[in-house]
Amino acid sequence: xxxxxxxxxxxxxxxxxxxxxxxxxxxxxxxxxxxxxxxxxxxxxxxxxxxxxxxxxxxxxxxxxxxxxxxxxxxxxxxxxxxxxxxxxxxxxxxxxxxxxxxxxxxxxxxxx
Amino acid sequence: xxxxxxxxxxxxxxxxxxxxxxxxxxxxxxxxxxxxxxxxxxxxxxxxxxxxxxxxxxxxxxxxxxxxxxxxxxxxxxxxxxxxxxxxxxxxxxxxxxxxxxxxxxxxxxxxxxxxxx
Numbered sequence: 001x002x003x004x005x006x007x008x009x010x011x012x013x014x015x016x017x018x019x020x021x022x023x024x025x026x027x028x029x030x031x032x033x034x035x036x037x038x039x040x041x042x043x044x045x046x047x048x049x050x051x052x053x054x055x056x057x058x059x060x061x062x063x064x065x066x067x068x069x070x071x072x073x074x075x076x077x078x079x080x081x082x083x084x085x086x087x088x089x090x091x092x093x094x095x096x097x098x099x100x101x102x103x104x105x106x107x108x109x110x111x112x113x
Numbered sequence: 114x115x116x117x118x119x120x121x122x123x124x125x126x127x128x129x130x131x132x133x134x135x136x137x138x139x140x141x142x143x144x145x146x147x148x149x150x151x152x153x154x155x156x157x158x159x160x161x162x163x164x165x166x167x168x169x170x171x172x173x174x175x176x177x178x179x180x181x182x183x184x185x186x187x188x189x190x191x192x193x194x195x196x197x198x199x200x201x202x203x204x205x206x207x208x209x210x211x212x213x214x215x216x217x218x219x220x221x222x223x224x225x226x227x228x229x230x231x
Contacts, residue, residue, distance in 0.1 A: 041224070100169060100172075105155055
């Protein structure tokens with residue numbers, strides 16, 4: 001399973017765009033890149049998933065370069081409520097390995113007023 | 114739709130006692146997963162059910178842990194006898210069954226059960 005590396009912590013201010021980069025040098029051809037968000041005393045919550053290029057939803061954008069060895073989660077105009085831990089995961093499609101998630105330490109994002 | 118629910122939210126027991134955690138997945142989700150985070154560590158996979166069958170139990174720490182999913186609906190995770198190192202937060206997640214060659218379906222997590230073993 002591909003190991004991911006991301007910054008342990010990041011600070012930002014309200015209204016700014018936050019970009020969290022994750023490296024996954026050993027990603028396999030069939031793997032997907034998934035990001036989860038976790039607030040204190042809650043379970044992780046799915047944010048976005050992609051395979052290559054760019055994916056955008058109502059919450060975030062995910063940028064994946066052609067070599068897929070890294071990815072960047074972009075949070076536009078963060079607010080205090082975006083303070084959370086963000087996990088980058090490489091996921092094997094369900095049909096092959098069951099889709100279990102391998103969590104790293106995540107990036108603790110702190111948004112200040 | 115209702116999310117993944119877990120019961121109890123907190124449990125405090127003494128070493129050597131038995132505790133049973135329950136997870137109710139989102140209706141219609143064939144996949145059910147158990148994870149846990151022990152103090153200061155990362156969230157770790159425990160096991161995966163597809164309906165009532167154990168697909169992958171490679172993360173179960175030892176034979177003191179027993180997971181069941183009778184009828185392919187809710188699941189229980191029993192710890193017997195509990196040890197101090199079992200303290201942590203136990204998460205349950207569920208997802209749809211994936212299609213061959215498709216992306217991994219989103220796993221929806223419950224709020225977790227915080228287990229404290231004294």
